[in-house]
Amino acid sequence: MLKEIEERADVALLVRSFYQKVRKNKEIGHFFNETISDWEEHLEKLTDFWESNLFYVDKFRGRPGRAHIMVDQKFDNSIEAKHFGVWLNLWWQTIDQLYEGERAERAKELARNLGTNFHMKIFMARERKSLL
Template sequence: MMKDIQNRNDISRLVSSFYEEVRENEEIGPFFNRVITDWEAHMEKLTDFWESNLFHKAVYKGNPRIAHIHMDADTDHTVEIKHFGEWMRLWIKTIDQMFQGELAERAKNNARKMSTHLYLGIYMNRKPGIAGNP
């Protein structure tokens, strides 16, 4: 039986394993590899984010919604809902390979909610006529 996510080290391992796959993924890797220039700093920020999210600690400083809106603009408004679906597939797969339990399930559920929120933020901030926005 696998253990649940228990601490920052577990989150760091999860985030590192996940983004190794993301960076190699043909569907979503190009978005991340084009926009992220300092992967070490980004991994630390993502670990902060998930530590804040799962353990209710105020360690994350940032605005994921704004970051994703900028990323969409930087990639010529080519982000589609299918990209969030692929991100979710990899996230759930990575969690399921490494952990099981209440926090593992919370990480999956929170990511589902977050991905919907982030995609809607991207879509609502596109100017009319850009990438399918009426």
């Protein structure tokens, strides 16, 4: 039987397990591995992000939409919807391997919404850039 996401340690395990998969993935790993220089700092920041969203606490500081736009620009506007699909599938796989319950389901739905939102932000930034 799987356990529920109950505390920050659970979120940290989820984030770390997920990014182990992401970093090894042939389709999306390079976006992360060639961008993130301090993985420990990044994992802590992402743990803050997910903890803030799953437990409704005010820990996360950042602009993730802007960060995704910058990564897309770094990679010559090559991030596509399929990349977000790979990311989302890995996230759901990781959750399903580790957790169950209401917060696990919320983490899945939030990730789906984030993927769509970030993809749209990237697309809109490209459109603005092309108008300049």
